[in-house]
Amino acid sequence: MSRYEIIIYWSDEDDSFIAEVPELPGCAADGCTYQEALSNIEIIIAEWIDTAKESGRAVAQPKGRLIFA
Template identity: 75%
Template sequence: MENKYEIIIFWSNEDKSFIAEVPELPGCMADGKTYQEAISNAEIIISEWVETAKELGRPIPQPKGRLMYA
């Protein structure tokens, strides 16, 4: 499955790493020492999140594309 979910990336001073959050998939987050590593890890976690949801019979949100935040 091609990832079409929005990923928000930010630096965490507390964790000393980049955090990649996928707001459309509750609890779906990854981290990495570099920006690129956080993206790569997020892509893996998205696939695992979707696969787990399928196995448990839970709904999988359709990607909405760019989300707007205030």
């Protein structure tokens, strides 16, 4: 299980739940259910990190819950 913050919300436009990881730009997944979106984002997080490492890009360390002002 990832330690990155995951934001999950319903999208009427996509007719599905969307899961995003703010600390990993462009890292997002969808699913017909909340649980499916969560499961899918865990896979995408691992793939995002692998791709970033292969490309020589830095990977942010998980900060846990982000606080916005």
